Amino acid sequence: MASITQTRTHSGHNHGHAGHHHHHHHDNVYLTSQNKNDAGVRITRIGLYSNLGMAVAKGIGGYAFNSQAMVADAIHSVTDLASDILTLATISWSLKPPTDRFPTGFGKIESLGSLGVSSMLLFGGLWMGYGSLLTLYGHFFLDPAAAAELASHAHGHGHEHGSTLPSLHAAWLAAGTVAIKEWLYRATMKVARERKSSVLASNAIHHRVDSLTGIVTLAVILGANFFQHAAWLDPVGGLLISLMVVKAGAENTLDALFELADRGLDNEVKSSIRKQVQKATSSISEGHNIELHDISGIKSGQNYLVDLEVAVPGAWTVEDVREVEDTIRATVGSKVRGVRRIRVRFLPREGSNIPKFDEFIAGDVSPRSSPEPDTDEESHRHNGDGAGRKSK
Numbered sequence: 001m002a003s004i005t006q007t008r009t010h011s012g013h014n015h016g017h018a019g020h021h022h023h024h025h026h027d028n029v030y031l032t033s034q035n036k037n038d039a040g041v042r043i044t045r046i047g048l049y050s051n052l053g054m055a056v057a058k059g060i061g062g063y064a065f066n067s068q069a070m071v072a073d074a075i076h077s078v079t080d081l082a083s084d085i086l087t088l089a090t091i092s093w094s095l096k097p098p099t100d101r102f103p104t105g106f107g108k109i110e111s112l113g114s115l116g117v118s119s120m121l122l123f124g125g126l127w128m129g130y131g132s133l134l135t136l137y138g139h140f141f142l143d144p145a146a147a148a149e150l151a152s153h154a155h156g157h158g159h160e161h162g163s164t165l166p167s168l169h170a171a172w173l174a175a176g177t178v179a180i181k182e183w184l185y186r187a188t189m190k191v192a193r194e195r196k197s198s199v200l201a202s203n204a205i206h207h208r209v210d211s212l213t214g215i216v217t218l219a220v221i222l223g224a225n226f227f228q229h230a231a232w233l234d235p236v237g238g239l240l241i242s243l244m245v246v247k248a249g250a251e252n253t254l255d256a257l258f259e260l261a262d263r264g265l266d267n268e269v270k271s272s273i274r275k276q277v278q279k280a281t282s283s284i285s286e287g288h289n290i291e292l293h294d295i296s297g298i299k300s301g302q303n304y305l306v307d308l309e310v311a312v313p314g315a316w317t318v319e320d321v322r323e324v325e326d327t328i329r330a331t332v333g334s335k336v337r338g339v340r341r342i343r344v345r346f347l348p349r350e351g352s353n354i355p356k357f358d359e360f361i362a363g364d365v366s367p368r369s370s371p372e373p374d375t376d377e378e379s380h381r382h383n384g385d386g387a388g389r390k391s392k
Contacts, residue, residue, distance in 0.1 A: 039191045047184050054177050065170035069220045073213055107300030110199050111259040117202040118252035125245030132239035168225055174218040181211035196338050197302045205248045262298045270295045272336045280331035289313050303340035314348035321346045
């Protein structure tokens with residue numbers, strides 16, 4: 001075991017004090033608002049500036065080219081501004097180091113942000129669908145004046161293409177916004193998948209929904225110019241888009257809720273961790289005596305908080321298993337993207353199989369039947385005078 005102790009001298013100090021943050025700095029810094037050149041922050045800021053520019057352009061263009069559909073699309077772009085700002089705010093929080101009050105870090109802030117963005121999608125989609133259904137009802141079952149009044153109540157804007165049609169110049173503006181939004185969706189989703197960031201994925205879906213809304217705007221403008229009595233196309237398109245928005249919003253809301261409820265790691269992440277643990281133990285002189293029994297943990301924002309159960313010979317010392325822990329943490333931390341914390345529980349190889357979740361206290365072992373704390377002398381010695389005074 002001397003060789004293990006010697007290895008620890010070289011690597012243990014580095015990891016124990018600074019290795020944890022060092023290994024993840026290059027993986028996660030893309031999401032910190034200070035580093036504008038990294039992929040996650042860069043694409044989010046590009047989306048933010050693009051949404052601002054397109055909201056202004058579509059608002060002015062819709063007014064100048066007499067397209068109420070484009071004015072509505074501009075309002076839709078403004079909602080994405082809130083989404084992007086929320087993304088940046090939650091990302092910078094989720095990467096802050098843990099504190100005594102928040103010992104597992106602030107990753108759940110990102111989960112909350114993802115829940116907020118997804119909820120905006122979900123309820124926005126429901127509202128769009130409600131407005132489209134009202135407009136369709138008015139178009140087919142009411143006279144034109146009553147239908148126009150119903151549409152104004154449903155949307156705050158009515159798509160009336162009567163004597164004044166939208167200019168065809170608005171179609172070029174709509175097509176340009178569709179192209180920009182589709183590029184933003186693909187670029188943002190690429191980073192989200194690489195970094196496994198649920199909040200960036202939610203933001204990417206916002207871009208896709210906005211591009212679909214732009215397609216409807218384009219179709220309405222072209223339809224109003226080239227077809228007669230085509231006003232019904234707008235609410236039908238709006239209803240179809242709203243269904244897609246509701247589906248995407250519901251899926252992302254469920255994912256965020258599962259994350260907040262501490263659902264376990266997926267098999268892909270576990271497989272990556274297992275592979276790196278095997279590499280780590282193979283680098284130790286007596287690594288053939290080490291067995292990985294179990295991998296568990298949770299996703300906290302973009303961070304993975306991992307718990308390992310490792311079996312080692314019962315004769316090994318605390319110093320020996322500390323070296324094993326440091327080596328595993330250094331290897332997994334530098335190779336598996338998103339791993340933020342690794343906690344290792346050591347078991348004796350020679351012992352009997354320990355049941356899963358044995359660290360949880362059984363439900364029938366509970367102080368609920370006797371809420372007052374124990375006040376005997378031994379309790380005083382262990383808990384201090386403060387606990388004793390409290391029970392009197």
